[in-house]
Amino acid sequence: MSAVTQTPAAASADARKAGDWLLVATVILLGIWVLLPIYLLIVNALSSPEQVTAFPKRFFPSFDTGSLSFFINFAGVARALWNSVLVATLTMILSIGFGAPAGYALSRFDFPGKGTFRFLVLMTRAFPLPLLALPLAVMFIRTGLDDTAIGLALVHTTLALPFAVLITFSLFSGIPVELEEAAWTLGCTRLQAFRKVILPLALPGIAASAVFAFTISWNEVFAAAVLTIENRTLTAFLLQSLGESPLYLKFAGGTALVVPALIFIFAVRKYLFAMWGIANR
Amino acid sequence: MHGKALPYLLLMPATLFLCVFFLYPFVLVAFEAVTRDGAFTLDNFRTMAGSWKFPVTVRNTLLLAAIVVPIQLVMALLMASVVSQLETGRSAALYIFAIPLGISDLAAGLIWLAIFDQSGFLNTLLSHLGVVDRRIMFLGYQSKLTIFIAVALAEIWRATAIMMVIIVAGMGLIPKEYYEAAEVFGAGPWKRFVRITLPLLRPSLQTAIILRVILAFEVFAVVAALGGTNLPVLMGETYNWQFTLQDRNVAAASALLILAISIGFTLFFLRVLRVPKEARI
Numbered sequence: 001m002s003a004v005t006q007t008p009a010a011a012s013a014d015a016r017k018a019g020d021w022l023l024v025a026t027v028i029l030l031g032i033w034v035l036l037p038i039y040l041l042i043v044n045a046l047s048s049p050e051q052v053t054a055f056p057k058r059f060f061p062s063f064d065t066g067s068l069s070f071f072i073n074f075a076g077v078a079r080a081l082w083n084s085v086l087v088a089t090l091t092m093i094l095s096i097g098f099g100a101p102a103g104y105a106l107s108r109f110d111f112p113g114k115g116t117f118r119f120l121v122l123m124t125r126a127f128p129l130p131l132l133a134l135p136l137a138v139m140f141i142r143t144g145l146d147d148t149a150i151g152l153a154l155v156h157t158t159l160a161l162p163f164a165v166l167i168t169f170s171l172f173s174g175i176p177v178e179l180e181e182a183a184w185t186l187g188c189t190r191l192q193a194f195r196k197v198i199l200p201l202a203l204p205g206i207a208a209s210a211v212f213a214f215t216i217s218w219n220e221v222f223a224a225a226v227l228t229i230e231n232r233t234l235t236a237f238l239l240q241s242l243g244e245s246p247l248y249l250k251f252a253g254g255t256a257l258v259v260p261a262l263i264f265i266f267a268v269r270k271y272l273f274a275m276w277g278i279a280n281r
Numbered sequence: 282m283h284g285k286a287l288p289y290l291l292l293m294p295a296t297l298f299l300c301v302f303f304l305y306p307f308v309l310v311a312f313e314a315v316t317r318d319g320a321f322t323l324d325n326f327r328t329m330a331g332s333w334k335f336p337v338t339v340r341n342t343l344l345l346a347a348i349v350v351p352i353q354l355v356m357a358l359l360m361a362s363v364v365s366q367l368e369t370g371r372s373a374a375l376y377i378f379a380i381p382l383g384i385s386d387l388a389a390g391l392i393w394l395a396i397f398d399q400s401g402f403l404n405t406l407l408s409h410l411g412v413v414d415r416r417i418m419f420l421g422y423q424s425k426l427t428i429f430i431a432v433a434l435a436e437i438w439r440a441t442a443i444m445m446v447i448i449v450a451g452m453g454l455i456p457k458e459y460y461e462a463a464e465v466f467g468a469g470p471w472k473r474f475v476r477i478t479l480p481l482l483r484p485s486l487q488t489a490i491i492l493r494v495i496l497a498f499e500v501f502a503v504v505a506a507l508g509g510t511n512l513p514v515l516m517g518e519t520y521n522w523q524f525t526l527q528d529r530n531v532a533a534a535s536a537l538l539i540l541a542i543s544i545g546f547t548l549f550f551l552r553v554l555r556v557p558k559e560a561r562i
Contacts, residue, residue: 026363027370030356031377037438038380040402041392055416057405098295105291117292120299125492126547128499128516131536132302134523135309158302165295190287219385221502222516226523235387239505247398250506254391258384265383269376273450 038258044248045255052248071252080237081256083149084218087233090153091160091217092210098157099164100206104194106165107172108180124162132158133223140227147229155223160213167209167271171202208271215264219257307540313533325534329522338513345429345514346497349436353493354486356437357444361452362474375449382442389439390506394420397431397507420507428508435503440496444489451485452478487554494550495543515539 044052045068046061071077102121106114133155137146145151175198183193224236232240238253245253265272314325329335360378367374381389396402397419407413419427455478463473479486501516510517516539522532 023363023366026359027367027374030360030363031374033438034377034380034442037392037396038384041388041395044395053400055400055404056408057400057402059402059405094298098298101291102295105288109288111285111288113289113292117296120296120303124299124303126495126544127303127307128495128539128543129303130499130501131310131516131519131539132306134519134529134532134536135306135313136302137523138529139306139309154302157298161295161298215383219383219388221385221387222499222520225520235385235502238391239387239502242505243509247394247400250391251395254388254395257388258392261383261385261388262380265380266376269372269379272379272382272446273375273453 038262041251041254041258044251047248049246049248052251053246067248067252068255071249071256074249076232076237077234077253080232080234083228083231084234086149087153087156087224088214088217090150091156092213094153094157095160095164095213096168096206096210099161099209100168102165103168103170104172106169108177121162121165124158129159130155130220130222130226133226137226146227147231149231152224152227152233153217155227156217156220157213159220160216163216164209164213167212168202168206171205171209172198175201205271208268211264211268212271215261215268218264219261310533310536310540313530314537315534317530325530326538328528328531329534329538332518334513334518338515338518341429341512342498342500342515345433345436345500346494349433349440350490350493350497352437353441353444354490356441357448357489360441360445361448362478364449365452378445379442381439382446384439385502386439386500387502387506389435390503393431393435393438393503394506397427420511422511425511428512431507432500432504432512435507436497436500439503440493443496444493447485447489447492448482451482451488454485455481483554484556487550487556490554491547491550494546498539498543498546515542 040059043059043061046063046065047058048062048064048066049070050066051058051062051064052067102117106118136151136155140146140148140151145154179197179201180193183197184190188196219235221235221239224233225239228236234253234257238245238250238257242250315321315323317324364371364374364378384392394401398404399416399418399420401419403419404413404416408416417427418424419431459477459481460473463477468476499516500514501520504512504514504517515535519532519535519539522528522535
């Protein structure tokens with residue numbers, strides 16, 4: 001009845017309302033799709049070992065620390081955690097140390113060879129980089145870098161460096177060159193102008209790309225498993241003990257990998273889209 | 282020394298680094314793949330291709346990519362579209378959708394192990410619903426199909442975010458005026474999506490697809506966590522040749538094959554989704 005008497009405007013408002021409902025429902029469904037599996041992993045990590053292997057499962061955690069304390073006290077885990085942090089920190093330092101100057105040069109200068117360098121950086125995207133660990137394993141044995149944190153960090157840096165270059169390039173491009181020029185006319189040298197004017201403005205973005213480099217290294221599995229034996233990182237440790245380790249160890253280990261990653265992504269969320277936007281160019 | 286030399290000085294560390302740890306290892310791996318004990322030979326490729334596992338391995342890897350990537354493309358487009366329609370809670374939705382971007386493939390495998398394991402959440406749900414009276418072995422050696430489905434779901438869950446982020450960044454570059462003009466001429470949402478968003482998104486789609494396809498050929502830890510050796514994939518077999526079978530040369534040949542497939546597909550998508558210069562925004 002009411003449909004007949006409705007004005008066209010009201011009908012379109014109704015259609016819009018239905019569209020809004022559909023939109024919200026889709027967002028919520030997609031949100032559940034992303035979050036529910038993580039929640040289930042954490043439920044396992046916060047249950048006792050008996051509950052993890054029991055059936056049927058509870059869908060809520062019992063907040064028993066049995067699984068987690070078993071994981072932390074398991075032989076090799078504490079050391080693997082430490083190695084992961086060490087390698088990721090080194091990767092972070094190396095990729096920003098090499099990448100930021102390159103990003104600055106790309107944003108401020110026009111010079112022959114610029115295109116070639118950009119091509120080299122973009123080319124790294126077309127290759128499955130973790131495979132590099134295979135030939136490097138031999139090279140590292142010759143140079144004494146095998147099974148060291150720095151050796152693995154060097155491989156992880158090839159993964160993180162292109163991102164560091166592209167992110168810092170877009171950061172520096174976003175800072176007007178006039179600011180720098182003003183500092184020069186006021187008597188600053190190039191270095192001083194960079195340190196006092198540009199760096200403070202770029203620092204938050206540089207920190208974000210550092211966090212991103214850390215995350216890349218923290219998560220990497222293949223190269224870590226190939227290049228480390230005694231000094232295994234957490235991913236390498238978990239991968240190599242998949243066959244024999246009990247379920248509750250796997251789930252506690254998975255949670256130990258996931259929770260820092262959640263924090264990292266939260267920390268850099270503002271920059272995620274900016275850095276992929278320029279990656280398109 | 283300033284002026285001309287400075288950009289080169291700034292680029293030098295990154296360039297040297299990429300030469301030593303990116304270009305040189307590729308020469309090495311190619312060299313190792315076509316030699317044995319110092320003499321040129323194609324035996325490594327013959328050994329690799331002669332293994333009974335090889336056809337299954339190639340088929341699994343390609344099939345997984347062929348199924349996972351299109352689904353991810355659709356999901357990423359859906360996520361990006363609904364997010365761009367949202368008026369409130371936009372950044373929260375974006376953060377949640379981007380979360381898997383920071384999660385290691387190994388952790389993603391363990392997350393879905395919590396669901397598909399014999400005493401996992403899927404079996405619990407099914408038994409609560411009364412669908413099954415006995416627990417199902419989803420990941421046993423006899424259930425190749427369910428292993429494949431579990432791996433595909435974990436991959437879709439994990440790596441849709443990377444495409445979504447690239448597409449969201451690309452959508453931000455499309456001028457709003459186009460949509461306004463289309464609306465004036467009476468184009469509905471679907472028509473606007475097909476006629477404006479998709480064509481103008483082509484550079485981003487190209488980047489997203491290339492990146493994702495390469496990652497799909499690198500699938501390794503997800504499979505290791507969910508299927509063990511029951512679902513052989515190329516990267517896992519490369520790892521096996523290196524460690525279990527201790528044959529570096531065949532491992533190098535296998536790595537070279539993955540490289541060749543990756544480069545082949547990169548060139549293919551560069552060509553198929555080519556954006557003419559005059560058609561860029």
